[in-house]
Structure formats: C-alpha cells, structure tokens
Amino acid sequence: DQQVKQNSPSLSVQEGRISILNCDYTNSMFDYFLWYKKYPAEGPTFLISISSIKDKNEDGRFTVFLNKSAKHLSLHIVPSQPGDSAVYFCAASVGNTDKLIFGTGTRLQVFP
Amino acid sequence: NAGVMQNPRHLVRRRGQEARLRCSPMKGHSHVYWYRQLPEEGLKFMVYLQKENIIDESGMPKERFSAEFPKEGPSILRIQQVVRGDSAAYFCASSRGASFTDTQYFGPGTRLTVL
Numbered sequence: 001d002q003q004v005k006q007n008s009p010s011l012s013v014q015e016g017r018i019s020i021l022n023c024d025y026t027n028s029m030f031d032y033f034l035w036y037k038k039y040p041a042e043g044p045t046f047l048i049s050i051s052s053i054k055d056k057n058e059d060g061r062f063t064v065f066l067n068k069s070a071k072h073l074s075l076h077i078v079p080s081q082p083g084d085s086a087v088y089f090c091a092a093s094v095g096n097t098d099k100l101i102f103g104t105g106t107r108l109q110v111f112p
Numbered sequence: 113n114a115g116v117m118q119n120p121r122h123l124v125r126r127r128g129q130e131a132r133l134r135c136s137p138m139k140g141h142s143h144v145y146w147y148r149q150l151p152e153e154g155l156k157f158m159v160y161l162q163k164e165n166i167i168d169e170s171g172m173p174k175e176r177f178s179a180e181f182p183k184e185g186p187s188i189l190r191i192q193q194v195v196r197g198d199s200a201a202y203f204c205a206s207s208r209g210a211s212f213t214d215t216q217y218f219g220p221g222t223r224l225t226v227l
Contacts, residue, residue, distance in 0.1 A: 004154075006154075032213075034215070036218070041220075041221075041223075042220055042221070043116070043118075043203050043205075043218035043219050043220045043221050044155070044203070044218045045218070046215050046216075046217060046218075049215065051213075089154060089155065091155075098143075098145065098157075098160035098167060098168045098210060099145070099157035099160060099168065099170075099171065100145075100147075100155075100157065100216060101157070102147075102154035102155040102156070103154050104152075104153060104154040105154055
C-alpha cells in the first residue's frame with residue numbers, strides 16, 4: 001500500500017521557468033511533510049518541510065504548498081536552474097514518530 | 113561539520129556471505145535510521161535506533177537482518193547469508209532528536225551488489 005504517491009515519474013522544464021512537482025498521500029494521520037533532492041550515487045538532501053498547521057512554506061526559490069482537504073502537496077521551484085536537475089522525493093511522517101514514508105520520486109530535468 | 117558518513121560506499125558479496133554496513137551520524141545526533149532503496153523505487157524505512165536501543169524495527173525483514181548502535185562507534189546494519197534480492201542502496205540518516213521538527217539528514221549510501 002503506497003501511502004505517499006508521486007504520479008509523475010519525470011518532468012522536463014526550461015531554465016528560468018517554474019517547476020511544479022506534485023505529491024499525494026492517503027494517510028490522514030500524516031502531519032509533517034518534507035521534500036528531498038537526490039543526485040545519482042548520492043544520498044537524499046533535505047530541501048524544505050511543512051507541518052500540517054500551515055498551508056505554505058517558502059525558502060528562497062523553493063515553496064511547498066499543502067492542501068490537507070485534497071491530501072496533496074506540491075513543490076514549486078522558481079526560477080528553475082540546470083543544477084536543479086535531480087530526483088525529488090516527497091516524504092511524510094506522523095507526529096514525532098520515527099519513520100519517514102517516501103514517494104517513488106520524480107526526475108526533474110531542467111534544460112537551457 | 114562532517115555530515116553522515118557511511119562505509120563502504122560499494123560492497124560486493126556472493127550469495128550466502130555476510131554484509132556489514134556502517135554509519136556514523138552527524139556530530140550531536142543520537143538518532144539513527146536505516147532505509148533501503150531498491151532499483152526504480154523510493155526509500156523504504158527499515159529500522160530506527162538510539163544509542164544501545166532499537167526503537168522501531170518494523171521495516172526490517174524478520175530473518176537475516178539485524179542492526180545495532182553501540183555506545184561507542186558507528187551503527188551497523190548486518191545482513192547474513194545475502195541473496196540477490198538484497199542488492200540495493202542502503203541509506204543511513206541521523207537526527208538530533210525524534211521530534212517531527214528534527215530533520216533527518218542522509219549519508220551517501222552503501223550500494224550492495226550480491227552476485
């Protein structure tokens with residue numbers, strides 16, 4: 001049972017434009033959400049997070065939006081840069097429990 | 113400020129051998145997590161440990177797999193009698209605490225190949 005879903009396996013965006021990565025979840029108990037970026041042969045790198053009491057969190061070029069009623073979150077990258085090309089994972093957790101539940105990832109390619 | 117360290121980065125074992133994967137958490141972090149990533153899949157939680165204690169091993173296969181985080185030294189993920197299906201990338205993460213605001217930071221991973 002895939003509790004966190006990233007339905008788009010890949011996304012291609014032109015440099016300077018907005019990248020929007022989407023994530024859906026099924027477990028209404030999730031109350032903390034994170035985005036990680038991963039380059040080949042490296043570990044995931046934390047990007048940004050949001051708790052369920054908020055609907056938006058912004059950090060530089062990265063903004064995460066949370067729609068609890070739709071059980072949906074998205075990551076916006078503006079403007080996109082070639083160095084953003086990587087696999088992006090959405091993850092969720094329940095309160096102060098231990099484990100993160102990851103989606104299957106979306107491969108973002110930013111071309112010049 | 114060194115990040116999470118994992119070694120070896122690559123490990124090749126033949127079926128039936130043992131694999132030992134090591135993880136040194138970030139300085140000041142006392143919580144360690146192990147995740148496994150199979151090809152073309154997301155990361156799957158395996159086990160969560162604090163010093164000398166296993167807190168949650170709900171994602172760990174019941175047989176052949178074990179983990180420890182001793183008082184001194186790195187955390188060890190041990191896989192006995194490896195099979196081809198164990199071939200994967202194994203990632204360790206650490207955090208300062210277990211609050212949901214204590215971000216998990218990941219190491220570079222160990223890529224295990226079972227021949």
